Amino acid sequence: MGLDRRGFMKTLGIAGVxxxxxxxxxxxxxxxxxxxxxxxxxxxxxxxGCQSCEVxxxxxxxxxxxxxxxxxxxxxxxxDKRRTVINAxxxxxxxxxxxxQCFHCNEPACAAACLTQAxxxxxxxxxxxxGDKCMGCRYCMVSCPFDIPKFEYHSAxxxxxxxxxxxxxxxxxKMPVCVESCPAEALVFGTRRELIKEARKxxxxxxxxxxxxxxxxxxxGGTGFLQLxxxxxxxxxxxxxxxxxxYPELSKGFLYSVPTIFVLWPxxxxxxxxxxxxxxxxxxxNE
Amino acid sequence: MSNTExxxxxxxxxxxxxxxLLSELKPKGKWLTPFxxxxxxxxxxxxGLIVLRFWKGLGAVTNLTQDVPWGIWIGFDVVTxxxxxxxxxxxxxxxxxxxxxxxxxxxxxxxLNGFLAYVFYAGALLLDLGRPWNVINPIxxxxxxxxxxxxxxxxxxxxxxxxxxxxxxxxxxxWLGARRARKILSGMTIAxxxxxxxxxxxxxxxxGALYLMAKDKIHPLWYSEFIPVMFFVSSIFAGLSMVIFxxxxxxKVFSDQISEKNHHAQNGILIGLSKIxxxxxxxxxxxxxxxxxxxxxxxxxxxxxxxxxxxxxxxxVLLPMVLFFIAYRKNSVLLIxxxxxxxxxxxxxxxLNVSVIGFKWDAAIRYVPTWMEIVVTLAVIFxxxxxxxxxxxxxxVLRESPSWVKKEK
Ligand code: SF4
Ligand code: SF4
Numbered sequence: 001m002g003l004d005r006r007g008f009m010k011t012l013g014i015a016g017v018x019x020x021x022x023x024x025x026x027x028x029x030x031x032x033x034x035x036x037x038x039x040x041x042x043x044x045x046x047x048x049g050c051q052s053c054e055v056x057x058x059x060x061x062x063x064x065x066x067x068x069x070x071x072x073x074x075x076x077x078x079x080d081k082r083r084t085v086i087n088a089x090x091x092x093x094x095x096x097x098x099x100x101q102c103f104h105c106n107e108p109a110c111a112a113a114c115l116t117q118a119x120x121x122x123x124x125x126x127x128x129x130x131g132d133k134c135m136g137c138r139y140c141m142v143s144c145p146f147d148i149p150k151f152e153y154h155s156a157x158x159x160x161x162x163x164x165x166x167x168x169x170x171x172x173x174k175m176p177v178c179v180e181s182c183p184a185e186a187l188v189f190g191t192r193r194e195l196i197k198e199a200r201k202x203x204x205x206x207x208x209x210x211x212x213x214x215x216x217x218x219x220x221g222g223t224g225f226l227q228l229x230x231x232x233x234x235x236x237x238x239x240x241x242x243x244x245x246x247y248p249e250l251s252k253g254f255l256y257s258v259p260t261i262f263v264l265w266p267x268x269x270x271x272x273x274x275x276x277x278x279x280x281x282x283x284x285x286n287e
Numbered sequence: 288m289s290n291t292e293x294x295x296x297x298x299x300x301x302x303x304x305x306x307x308l309l310s311e312l313k314p315k316g317k318w319l320t321p322f323x324x325x326x327x328x329x330x331x332x333x334x335g336l337i338v339l340r341f342w343k344g345l346g347a348v349t350n351l352t353q354d355v356p357w358g359i360w361i362g363f364d365v366v367t368x369x370x371x372x373x374x375x376x377x378x379x380x381x382x383x384x385x386x387x388x389x390x391x392x393x394x395x396x397x398x399l400n401g402f403l404a405y406v407f408y409a410g411a412l413l414l415d416l417g418r419p420w421n422v423i424n425p426i427x428x429x430x431x432x433x434x435x436x437x438x439x440x441x442x443x444x445x446x447x448x449x450x451x452x453x454x455x456x457x458x459x460x461x462w463l464g465a466r467r468a469r470k471i472l473s474g475m476t477i478a479x480x481x482x483x484x485x486x487x488x489x490x491x492x493x494x495g496a497l498y499l500m501a502k503d504k505i506h507p508l509w510y511s512e513f514i515p516v517m518f519f520v521s522s523i524f525a526g527l528s529m530v531i532f533x534x535x536x537x538x539k540v541f542s543d544q545i546s547e548k549n550h551h552a553q554n555g556i557l558i559g560l561s562k563i564x565x566x567x568x569x570x571x572x573x574x575x576x577x578x579x580x581x582x583x584x585x586x587x588x589x590x591x592x593x594x595x596x597x598x599x600x601x602x603x604v605l606l607p608m609v610l611f612f613i614a615y616r617k618n619s620v621l622l623i624x625x626x627x628x629x630x631x632x633x634x635x636x637x638x639l640n641v642s643v644i645g646f647k648w649d650a651a652i653r654y655v656p657t658w659m660e661i662v663v664t665l666a667v668i669f670x671x672x673x674x675x676x677x678x679x680x681x682x683x684v685l686r687e688s689p690s691w692v693k694k695e696k
Contacts, residue, residue: 001289021631079353109500115438116421133430138356139437141498150353151417153346158417239503247500251436254496258439258489265395265485269384273477276386 037106039127039224040179041101041195043202044236045209046186049086049097053178053187057084060166060177075237080150083163084178091235098236099178099187102127102148102163103216104224105246110140110149112248118160119149125192125224126165134160145220145239145247161285165224195226202228221246295567304463305606309683326669331664336659337414343474345417348659352648355654360415364664366494367635368408369444370518373526375401375451376487376535379601381563383480390556392549395684396456396529396537400675402451407671409444414663443490450483461689462682469692492519498641508587508596511578514641524564525634531560531627541679544686554620561623563612564630572604592648598638603633 017102036042047068058065063081070076072095073086084101104127111119111127118134129149136158140149166176174180179187188195196217203210215233216223219242227233234240340348351358378397381387413419419492423562424430424439426445432438453475495518498505505641538545538553587593607629614622643654 063320100426112434112498113437115432115435115441116424117432133421133424134418135421135424136419137419137437138436139497141353145503149355151356153344153351155344156342158344243502247502248434250512251496251499252500253440253512254436254492254499255434260490265488266481269481269484273384276384
């Protein structure tokens with residue numbers, strides 16, 4: 001057996017380290033809030049449903065072009081070969097379009113779920129997936145409240161496919177392709193702060209044209225992809241009951257209790273063990 | 288340690304250690320038992336399916352969808368399997384921490400069962416990983432996703448397996464006749480037990496905490512912020528029911544190995560365990576009721592999912608709880624076994640309700656496992672039983688320790 005006492009202490013040590021890092025959790029979101037995230041504003045009131053963004057996205061990321069038709073009432077979904085999609089909805093104000101893509105949450109559930117940090121909230125704001133780290137557990141898919149990450153089930157080397165806000169292009173100083181390709185200026189790229197200001201301005205200047213809400217300002221703790229719409233968002237098939245605080249918040253309580261249990265439990269157990277030792281002696285006598 | 292290589296006891300007929308190990312590898316007893324006839328083809332088929340899965344991708348053998356990314360390989364093999372393996376930490380708690388010596392004779396078999404369950408069911412996690420070669424990242428510390436509950440759970444699985452191996456190691460030393468090693472290893476038992484119980488507390492609840500972020504996806508009757516507590520409390524009686532179930536079977540199958548004294552002790556043990564089960568189930572039921580009232584979901588009861596929930600709570604928690612209680616009062620071993628089986632079904636139901644059945648219960652396309660997923664699951668279980676049987680037939684698990692152990696005490 002290679003495990004001696006020292007080896008055992010080492011294992012304990014590792015457990016201790018994992019505990020210590022666990023504490024860093026506290027600091028992280030705060031730090032990140034100070035940097036300015038980039039995001040996108042999508043305006044359903046301007047979108048004409050031309051699907052230029054879909055095509056541009058597929059071409060830029062070497063994905064096949066979609067063949068299914070855009071029709072009000074049918075739900076086209078993003079999948080492992082399609083990162084973004086435009087759908088049409090028959091609403092109280094006629095046919096309105098909506099773009100589906102990753103929301104690039106401020107505090108993403110997917111990244112908090114990921115045990116390899118493959119899902120990662122960059123300082124720029126884009127949430128990206130890194131194949132060299134991902135082990136394909138799909139916990140990000142379980143956790144994302146918008147069901148955005150998609151998995152290649154029919155591949156021996158499967159990838160997680162989702163919008164990365166064209167992070168590579170951003171690093172080169174360019175905008176996401178969908179923003180660039182939009183002929184109707186329904187998509188704007190900028191810092192989240194500017195975008196919220198711009199969205200407010202639009203609502204304020206054209207109150208009859210907009211439903212008075214910016215989807216993503218507070219949803220899921222705030223998202224980088226923000227949306228405006230002429231109609232209430234449930235008419236566009238969005239989940240409006242989504243919680244306003246971030247999703248990682250939900251498991252924080254559990255994670256924070258871990259170090260405490262790790263310190264208290266062994267002490268308690270050892271205490272009981274010592275206290276009941278006498279029983280053992282007695283029982284043995286009786287035998 | 289330079290002198291780890293203790294000279295192993297030379298066997299009476301002068302075999303070397305290698306010859307001894309090789310001879311132990313050979314099967315003992317009859318080959319064509321009904322169990323073998325059923326399990327061998329399933330294991331071979333399962334192996335084939337696993338090859339197919341790695342060759343063509345998960346989609347080739349599973350029915351997983353983009354909406355339901357975790358199927359029975361996680362929901363049953365890992366989440367349910369680990370709950371059943373909880374018996375090991377509960378029993379070591381009773382025997383080593385509370386010093387309830389009555390249960391000592393079943394510690395070894397329970398720890399062995401727990402250890403193998405972790406190796407195989409947590410190991411089943413690897414089958415489910417799309418990119419298993421990167422599993423090394425969170426282990427060697429390339430990337431510590433410390434904010435991830437799954438990270439915690441995975442690490443705890445790993446550490447707990449080591450702790451269980453240490454708990455079990457004196458048995459291995461006895462088998463090999465390694466006297467000094469046995470002494471050192473037994474000295475580590477208490478530390479391993481304490482460490483193991485702590486880890487178990489955290490990862491049994493951690494398995495529930497995995498689902499905390501899936502707030503909008505799990506049916507509200509099963510989702511609450513208390514899932515971790517529920518998973519932990521239920522793992523106590525899940526594990527003990529497994530101990531009762533497995534114990535009753537081993538008792539028959541391996542009866543030649545059990546000493547006269549332990550044969551007689553068996554009933555007393557079962558009755559003691561049923562009392563503990565009844566108690567913890569009562570606490571669990573009470574907690575469930577509190578959560579239900581707190582959640583204010585009265586309206587949901589009168590829906591199909593509501594009936595399903597009531598069935599679980601009444602038929603598979605309340606009923607077996609009462610059965611355990613009556614069995615304890617009447618000293619009825621048969622009733623204890625029935626109660627244990629109903630409890631186990633209830634645990635399967637509960638874990639699947641959270642992880643599979645209640646997960647995206649409103650999705651347009653429901654996930655239903657393929658026959659292939661079920662075969663692979665069965666193959667994993669059968670392989671575990673094979674190894675279990677192999678070990679019990681050779682190591683002093685149920686059998687008394689060799690005579691030199693007593694002398695050295
Ligand atoms: S929408 Fe989903 S995938 Fe996108 S950042 Fe948020 S949690 Fe992650
Ligand atoms: S599938 Fe990959 S990206 Fe998603 S949580 Fe698992 S390791 Fe992270």
